[in-house]
Amino acid sequence: MILEHAVLDVEAGSAPEFEAAFATAKSIIASSPGFQSLRLERCLEQADRYVLLVEWDSVESHEIGFRTSAPFEEWRALLHHFYPERPVVQHFERVLDA
Numbered sequence: 001m002i003l004e005h006a007v008l009d010v011e012a013g014s015a016p017e018f019e020a021a022f023a024t025a026k027s028i029i030a031s032s033p034g035f036q037s038l039r040l041e042r043c044l045e046q047a048d049r050y051v052l053l054v055e056w057d058s059v060e061s062h063e064i065g066f067r068t069s070a071p072f073e074e075w076r077a078l079l080h081h082f083y084p085e086r087p088v089v090q091h092f093e094r095v096l097d098a
Contacts, residue, residue, distance in 0.1 A: 034061020
């Protein structure tokens, strides 16, 4: 399992619309092969900042399976216009559990 981590800064004042669009978009990503789970968290200090955490079977499930699919184009159409700058997306693997 790998963890995708994306910091999502949305246009100022668009948080309610973004959250509504994300509620629709989550079913798109959830139906992708290799998808395990996701969490969307809003920053308390910056109301227009979110972190998206998605668990995938592998980096390839995300980068090749999802990002090159037709459903990704739907995802992009629903969400990407909220971002004034391209989000930073990174992948992590678990090292230690407590």
